[in-house]
Amino acid sequence: MKDKVFFKGLMAEATICSYCGYCRSVCPTYEGVGWESCSPRGRLHLIRMLLGGTSLTADQMKRLYQCTLCGHCTQVCSTRIDLRQFWLEARKQTVSLKLSPPEFSTTLDNVVRTGNIYNYQNDERAGWVEYMDDPPADLYQRDRAEVVYFVGCLSSFSPRTQRIAESFVHVLNAAGVDFTILGEGEVCCGYPLLAAGMHDETRKVIEQNLERVRATGATTIVFNCPACRVMWLEQYARHLPGVRMLHSTELLADLTAAKQLPMKDVNRIVTYHDPCDLARNGGVYDAPREVIAAIPGLQFVEVHERRERALCCGGGGDLEMIDTALCGHVASQTVKKLLVTGAQTIVTACPQCVRMLSRGTEQTAPDVLVKDILELVAETMDRPLKKSQD
Amino acid sequence: MSLTKFTTISADRVTEDNIERKLYSRDMAFVPSIMVKPFFQTLPDAVIRPGNAEQVADVLRQATDERIPITPRAAASSSYYNSVPVHGGWVLDMNDLRDGIEVDTAHQTVRVLPATTWFDLDDALQQKGFAVKTYPSSAVSATVGGWVNMQGQGIGSLKYGSVGDQLVSLQVALPSGRGELQTITRESDLPLDWFVAAEGTLGVITWVELGIRPRPNAESHHLFAFDTLDILSQSIVSQARAEPRPYTIFFADSGYLRLLERSGFDIPFDLPQPTFPVSEKGLFLVSFQGEPSEISRGRDTLLHTAGKEMSSDLALDEWNLRLHHLRTKRTGPSLLAVEVWLPLNKLFHYLTSVKNLAERNRLLIGTYGFVVAPDMTLVMSLYPTDERQTVKYLAAIGFTKRLHDLAARYGGRPYGIGLWNTAYLPRLFSRTHLAELKRRKALLDPSGIMNPGKVYQASFPLWPITSVPGATMLGALHLSLGRDRS
Numbered sequence: 001m002k003d004k005v006f007f008k009g010l011m012a013e014a015t016i017c018s019y020c021g022y023c024r025s026v027c028p029t030y031e032g033v034g035w036e037s038c039s040p041r042g043r044l045h046l047i048r049m050l051l052g053g054t055s056l057t058a059d060q061m062k063r064l065y066q067c068t069l070c071g072h073c074t075q076v077c078s079t080r081i082d083l084r085q086f087w088l089e090a091r092k093q094t095v096s097l098k099l100s101p102p103e104f105s106t107t108l109d110n111v112v113r114t115g116n117i118y119n120y121q122n123d124e125r126a127g128w129v130e131y132m133d134d135p136p137a138d139l140y141q142r143d144r145a146e147v148v149y150f151v152g153c154l155s156s157f158s159p160r161t162q163r164i165a166e167s168f169v170h171v172l173n174a175a176g177v178d179f180t181i182l183g184e185g186e187v188c189c190g191y192p193l194l195a196a197g198m199h200d201e202t203r204k205v206i207e208q209n210l211e212r213v214r215a216t217g218a219t220t221i222v223f224n225c226p227a228c229r230v231m232w233l234e235q236y237a238r239h240l241p242g243v244r245m246l247h248s249t250e251l252l253a254d255l256t257a258a259k260q261l262p263m264k265d266v267n268r269i270v271t272y273h274d275p276c277d278l279a280r281n282g283g284v285y286d287a288p289r290e291v292i293a294a295i296p297g298l299q300f301v302e303v304h305e306r307r308e309r310a311l312c313c314g315g316g317g318d319l320e321m322i323d324t325a326l327c328g329h330v331a332s333q334t335v336k337k338l339l340v341t342g343a344q345t346i347v348t349a350c351p352q353c354v355r356m357l358s359r360g361t362e363q364t365a366p367d368v369l370v371k372d373i374l375e376l377v378a379e380t381m382d383r384p385l386k387k388s389q390d
Numbered sequence: 391m392s393l394t395k396f397t398t399i400s401a402d403r404v405t406e407d408n409i410e411r412k413l414y415s416r417d418m419a420f421v422p423s424i425m426v427k428p429f430f431q432t433l434p435d436a437v438i439r440p441g442n443a444e445q446v447a448d449v450l451r452q453a454t455d456e457r458i459p460i461t462p463r464a465a466a467s468s469s470y471y472n473s474v475p476v477h478g479g480w481v482l483d484m485n486d487l488r489d490g491i492e493v494d495t496a497h498q499t500v501r502v503l504p505a506t507t508w509f510d511l512d513d514a515l516q517q518k519g520f521a522v523k524t525y526p527s528s529a530v531s532a533t534v535g536g537w538v539n540m541q542g543q544g545i546g547s548l549k550y551g552s553v554g555d556q557l558v559s560l561q562v563a564l565p566s567g568r569g570e571l572q573t574i575t576r577e578s579d580l581p582l583d584w585f586v587a588a589e590g591t592l593g594v595i596t597w598v599e600l601g602i603r604p605r606p607n608a609e610s611h612h613l614f615a616f617d618t619l620d621i622l623s624q625s626i627v628s629q630a631r632a633e634p635r636p637y638t639i640f641f642a643d644s645g646y647l648r649l650l651e652r653s654g655f656d657i658p659f660d661l662p663q664p665t666f667p668v669s670e671k672g673l674f675l676v677s678f679q680g681e682p683s684e685i686s687r688g689r690d691t692l693l694h695t696a697g698k699e700m701s702s703d704l705a706l707d708e709w710n711l712r713l714h715h716l717r718t719k720r721t722g723p724s725l726l727a728v729e730v731w732l733p734l735n736k737l738f739h740y741l742t743s744v745k746n747l748a749e750r751n752r753l754l755i756g757t758y759g760f761v762v763a764p765d766m767t768l769v770m771s772l773y774p775t776d777e778r779q780t781v782k783y784l785a786a787i788g789f790t791k792r793l794h795d796l797a798a799r800y801g802g803r804p805y806g807i808g809l810w811n812t813a814y815l816p817r818l819f820s821r822t823h824l825a826e827l828k829r830r831k832a833l834l835d836p837s838g839i840m841n842p843g844k845v846y847q848a849s850f851p852l853w854p855i856t857s858v859p860g861a862t863m864l865g866a867l868h869l870s871l872g873r874d875r876s
Contacts, residue, residue: 056409
């Protein structure tokens with residue numbers, strides 16, 4: 001199928017919507033909520049009502065945010081509306097109408113104030129480096145480097161996903177890549193702000209990150225968080241002509257193809273979950289599969305719902321700030337389908353997916369491991385990480 | 391109304407929220423409130439989401455006792471208000487009755503819950519080595535129960551017939567039995583066929599059993615371009631009768647391709663510029679599915695086709711887009727359509743008449759269709775308009791009558807009835823047949839609670855005395871307001 005999608009503005013696209021319901025059939029949050037108002041076509045018509053002057057209650061407004069921005073609706077839309085763009089624009093409109101849900105305010109105020117979504121002091125951003133074996137004296141914070149590793153809030157601060165960052169620097173070191181992290185100079189990429197419709201605040205964090213990256217003279221920026229990568233490609237790239245922006249799996253695929261990573265046998269059955277922002281919204285489908293295929297001994301079983309039809313982990317679009325129960329529902333539904341493969345390990349390539357899918361396995365499949373592909377690769381290398389990976 | 395008297399349904403499965411109810415008071419066709427509000431109560435009093443068949447029965451029991459209108463609804467992917475209430479009451483959102491797929495490999499049948507989409511059913515069957523025989527061109531959202539309730543003609547019908555032909559049994563909650571769940575088979579006293587195309591007016595289907603086929607081992611798609619409607623139509627007629635029978639034949643005229651082009655999409659070949667006079671070009675896609683030997687013999691039947699065969703990549707693209715014809719709506723932003731069931735030997739006359747009508751009045755009208763039997767085709771004629779301009783849009787709605795009349799001249803009749811096509815009841819059924827349908831309705835739904843206002847008789851303002859002059863006048867207005875000015 002041809003992928004052409006369009007966006008002419010909120011009202012124009014809302015009128016073009018055919019109300020066919022294709023979007024509803026694939027929407028993970030509609031599946032969880034069940035009411036028409038939580039289907040993409042329902043949300044679209046709520047927005048149409050709102051822009052037409054209809055007042056919506058707080059509960060009705062909440063429907064507009066019960067969405068992970070997974071982009072599956074865009075994929076199937078019969079009239080080819082870029083619905084992901086539509087939701088982002090609609091959220092911007094609600095900010096200008098001062099109708100944003102109050103649940104956003106605390107977390108997003110934190111981002112503006114501290115530079116990260118966790119409300120930590122941002123100078124703790126590179127604290128995870130100190131947990132590693134023999135960290136270098138510069139703690140990987142160098143003035144100049146070819147490659148900037150943009151770590152992102154999740155991998156910088158969340159204990160579970162800090163291990164992904166550790167794994168990545170281990171891989172980068174092993175491959176001899178000249179890289180730096182930005183330490184406290186890195187601030188949130190701005191995606192949570194953009195997803196909340198807060199464009200003015202987003203611009204401010206973009207400026208800060210751009211300044212820091214430019215100072216390094218890097219020609220490549222690499223991300224292990226797909227949302228950060230999409231954000232940089234969509235919002236930063238025009239300010240950094242000639243700079244490559246890669247997901248860690250793209251770099252890994254190059255390194256494994258060049259046999260730059262020594263990997264030992266791993267006897268394990270794994271499946272792979274395509275993160276929405278890496279695959280459907282980011283266009284990277286093959287690189288993670290090439291990396292998995294390069295790991296000796298691994299038995300890889302593809303899940304039926306993959307690539308363009310990939311499932312959502314439930315953790316995108318700021319949904320976690322609005323409705324944690326719904327996030328959990330989506331995650332557990334996705335885990336259920338991933339486990340049909342018989343895999344002992346769910347591999348993915350996104351720290352938020354790791355968090356959500358781990359939560360999804362807690363109750364139903366506690367023996368199943370959820371790993372980022374970077375953790376898996378680091379484990380297979382000659383010098384495994386000191387910390388437990390599970 | 392006693393929403394609290396249900397014994398099996400929890401409060402979180404019921405809503406009286408005003409905005410929520412509004413979302414259940416429309417389907418694919420936008421209809422201005424001036425045409426609806428004075429005559430119909432499309433806003434349901436409540437929406438109820440049953441989670442299983444027993445809960446459906448519970449609702450029907452309550453509704454029967456209190457004579458509350460019930461409108462069953464799942465995807466609402468039709469356009470004639472088939473699943474929109476017109477007398478208020480309760481909308482039964484059936485979407486939680488989905489999946490539950492049980493395959494009987496020995497008998498090649500599947501039992502499935504009614505709100506499962508055709509896409510999902512086929513997807514699940516393909517994983518088990520089977521496939522559905524037919525599906526609608528809206529398969530991504532259209533549900534199994536919904537299509538049984540319609541005519542059930544679509545992709546694959548040329549080879550395998552309608553969904554009615556594949557129906558093995560179903561379970562239905564009947565208002566005559568105060569919601570009692572009955573299993574209806576080919577051997578039941580109550581004929582299974584009564585529930586095909588009943589549009590939810592007799593009861594609520596709670597599962598469906600269908601015949602399926604082994605997953606085809608091979609398929610091939612062949613796209614041909616034609617310079618004239620005459621040769622296009624002749625080729626379709628000849629191919630529809632060929633053996634081995636194609637799985638499906640899709641066709642489109644230049645108007646449809648023009649709508650795609652104006653919508654910003656690539657089309658398989660260039661159309662002459664300017665738009666008028668209307669080009670006679672068209673295309674057809676012939677698809678074979680089955681064993682490799684059958685496919686090979688199928689290809690041989692195309693050897694003498696008069697059109698120009700396009701590349702296999704273009705043919706595959708066209709096949710992959712078979713569920714995405716609404717892309718043409720981008721040129722609208724609104725799109726109105728007339729869908730008719732037409733004798734295949736009259737296709738040339740219909741296409742030519744539409745072309746002439748479009749050319750004379752500088753209207754953009756696109757027609758495409760799927761051949762559903764060796765002698766019948768489904769035809770969809772689409773034209774762009776703009777619902778944000780009420781007068782223009784009302785005129786465009788009136789123009790549907792002009793196209794229905796044109797189709798009727800060649801033996802065409804509306805596909806699906808709902809509310810709006812009750813205006814064409816005399817074209818759809820003989821007096822005897824309509825009387826028989828009403829007898830069934832009286833027998834199974836004596837209090838008339840099931841989807842009232844649909845199928846059996848036209849309500850004011852759809853009576854001929856009001857609808858004919860009204861639609862004729864508005865349709866005439868469309869000839870000037872709908873002119874293509876690009």
